[in-house]
Amino acid sequence: MKLPTVALGLLLTGISLAKQHGFLKDNGDGTWIIGNDVWNMTQEKIYGSKLYYKDQELVGEATGHYVSYNGAASNLAWTDANIVKTGSNYIDIQFDAAEGEMHWVIFNGLAGAYQYFVNRALPVLGEFRTLWRLDNETFTSAYNADKDGVLPPLSEYAVSTKIQDETWKTPDEGYLTKYDWSGFVREQEYWGVYGENFGSWYLKQHPGKDYFNGDHLKQELMNHRESATGDVVQLNMIHGTHFQALSNDTLPNGKIWGPWLWYLNNGIKSDVSLRYNNEVNSWPYKWLSDASYRSRIASVTGKLVLSDGRPAAGAAVFLGDNHPNKTTLDMGSTYYYTTYADNDGSFRFTDVRTGVYALQAWSNGSPIGDITTTYLKNDINVSGPATSKLRLDKLTWSVPASDTVFQIGDFDRKSTGFAYSGGFGAGRVDNCPANLTYAVGSSETSDWCFAQNKIGTFRIAFPLPASNITSNNTSDALLTVSLAGYSQGTTVNIFCNDVRIGNLSSSGILSDPSLYRSGTVAGEWHQFEFPINGSRLKTSNTIDFRVASLSSSLWRGPIYDAIKLEWI
Numbered sequence: 001m002k003l004p005t006v007a008l009g010l011l012l013t014g015i016s017l018a019k020q021h022g023f024l025k026d027n028g029d030g031t032w033i034i035g036n037d038v039w040n041m042t043q044e045k046i047y048g049s050k051l052y053y054k055d056q057e058l059v060g061e062a063t064g065h066y067v068s069y070n071g072a073a074s075n076l077a078w079t080d081a082n083i084v085k086t087g088s089n090y091i092d093i094q095f096d097a098a099e100g101e102m103h104w105v106i107f108n109g110l111a112g113a114y115q116y117f118v119n120r121a122l123p124v125l126g127e128f129r130t131l132w133r134l135d136n137e138t139f140t141s142a143y144n145a146d147k148d149g150v151l152p153p154l155s156e157y158a159v160s161t162k163i164q165d166e167t168w169k170t171p172d173e174g175y176l177t178k179y180d181w182s183g184f185v186r187e188q189e190y191w192g193v194y195g196e197n198f199g200s201w202y203l204k205q206h207p208g209k210d211y212f213n214g215d216h217l218k219q220e221l222m223n224h225r226e227s228a229t230g231d232v233v234q235l236n237m238i239h240g241t242h243f244q245a246l247s248n249d250t251l252p253n254g255k256i257w258g259p260w261l262w263y264l265n266n267g268i269k270s271d272v273s274l275r276y277n278n279e280v281n282s283w284p285y286k287w288l289s290d291a292s293y294r295s296r297i298a299s300v301t302g303k304l305v306l307s308d309g310r311p312a313a314g315a316a317v318f319l320g321d322n323h324p325n326k327t328t329l330d331m332g333s334t335y336y337y338t339t340y341a342d343n344d345g346s347f348r349f350t351d352v353r354t355g356v357y358a359l360q361a362w363s364n365g366s367p368i369g370d371i372t373t374t375y376l377k378n379d380i381n382v383s384g385p386a387t388s389k390l391r392l393d394k395l396t397w398s399v400p401a402s403d404t405v406f407q408i409g410d411f412d413r414k415s416t417g418f419a420y421s422g423g424f425g426a427g428r429v430d431n432c433p434a435n436l437t438y439a440v441g442s443s444e445t446s447d448w449c450f451a452q453n454k455i456g457t458f459r460i461a462f463p464l465p466a467s468n469i470t471s472n473n474t475s476d477a478l479l480t481v482s483l484a485g486y487s488q489g490t491t492v493n494i495f496c497n498d499v500r501i502g503n504l505s506s507s508g509i510l511s512d513p514s515l516y517r518s519g520t521v522a523g524e525w526h527q528f529e530f531p532i533n534g535s536r537l538k539t540s541n542t543i544d545f546r547v548a549s550l551s552s553s554l555w556r557g558p559i560y561d562a563i564k565l566e567w568i
Contacts, residue, residue, distance in 0.1 A: 213332025485523020489551020
């Protein structure tokens with residue numbers, strides 16, 4: 001619902017400058033007004049409301065802007081606000097809460113503001129976010145790199161049946177869920193909500209995403225319709241957990257999330273794209289003088305070569321916690337850098353904060369999609385002046401020799417290539433059959449389904465030459481099963497020629513919500529090895545993945561990455 005327009009001049013009563021640029025006005029009642037001569041917002045103890053731009057109020061009956069952690073029950077309450085820095089064309093306004101400082105850097109004439117948060121006393125996280133809840137008549141559509149379109153109206157929720165976790169079944173047997181509006185955070189240039197005349201956006205310039213937790217496959221909810229109120233939600237999960245099994249991060253005093261640009265416009269995405277390119281060219285921002293932010297070097301480069309002589313072409317490369325005790329997806333205490341190797345194995349990180357890191361790398365698919373191991377190099381000391389360039393020696397990635405019998409899919413921690421994989425879609429696993437047979441030598445990768453969630457059997461049928469099968473000299477084999485994700489409740493028993501060799505179950509695998517929250521590509525990665533006694537193998541063989549039990553909840557089970565059988 002739109003509120004009546006209030007002239008900007010009324011809001012600026014009591015501010016002395018004839019032409020006002022960035023400003024902070026203390027109302028004396030525990031509220032403040034911030035903005036410039038383009039936009040302004042009233043900040044209350046918790047919520048930022050009454051957002052005016054182009055003489056229109058954009059929050060309406062929605063909640064507005066706020067900051068919270070570990071769920072909405074822990075909203076930050078602002079106790080004070082001050083201008084802590086003034087430049088020739090901007091001001092930096094700091095709002096204080098017990099947990100830390102929220103900054104709005106407002107430039108003259110800019111429709112929006114740069115934002116960043118400095119930790120002072122946040123608890124172990126979990127979830128930390130900033131967000132806007134905006135007027136649902138003004139903002140009718142949402143955009144991120146994975147999905148663009150009209151948000152479902154609140155009326156559609158009213159006629160649908162809720163089945164689980166913010167997910168509804170519609171009268172036409174489809175599904176309605178906010179999780180369809182998720183995305184891979186490090187692939188985003190910008191995201192936001194928009195309508196016919198207005199848009200509200202977050203711009204996250206590359207490489208300025210080092211404050212995010214997680215690795216290349218970090219996914220987060222980005223936009224949605226709030227099912228209870230109809231508010232349009234522009235979500236900024238700067239430390240998110242929506243698609244992870246674990247996230248318990250102790251945060252150092254002074255950690256900075258951001259800065260990012262919150263940007264208002266006429267709703268045209270091409271304008272946002274142009275603005276994004278401008279932000280990339282301006283990174284790192286010269287106006288932020290925090291010592292830890294400024295303490296960075298120009299680049300860290302290196303070249304990865306496999307021990308079998310191949311370059312680590314296309315490998316996912318990650319710079320993160322030194323001597324890690326968490327997976328790369330679950331890291332989140334400090335700062336993290338992601339890139340991909342070139343065809344010759346060369347990689348490059350730019351604008352890296354000083355510190356001591358570990359470098360990790362893993363296959364991102366062809367041409368090294370057969371590699372099951374992860375490269376790790378600890379104690380990488382990033383130090384020196386801003387112009388420094390750290391060049392690592394040629395790095396040799398030790399990989400075992402492999403005598404492969406068959407492989408289904410590439411080892412890349414994703415379900416890419418399998419049937420129905422790709423993007424976000426509630427209930428996509430419903431399309432996967434209860435039973436399928438993959439015939440080695442004739443089936444295609446796309447004949448295997450990305451996930452398994454019905455009582456039945458996924459079978460791999462494969463022949464072996466008679467020369468491999470003798471009574472006196474039979475080699476043992478190793479079955480490697482890599483999961484791109486796993487949602488607990490479904491148990492899959494694994495058989496070789498009807499002899500059980502292992503299982504995939506909740507008792508041994510941490511659960512992530514990806515499969516039941518619209519994910520079809522990745523969640524938490526897991527890899528398992530199952531030895532097979534050579535005496536069990538014949539000239540004609542089967543490996544079965546048999547679902548032994550199902551959760552009473554929908555869409556639980558494994559998301560497959562790759563399966564490989566090799567002689568050992």
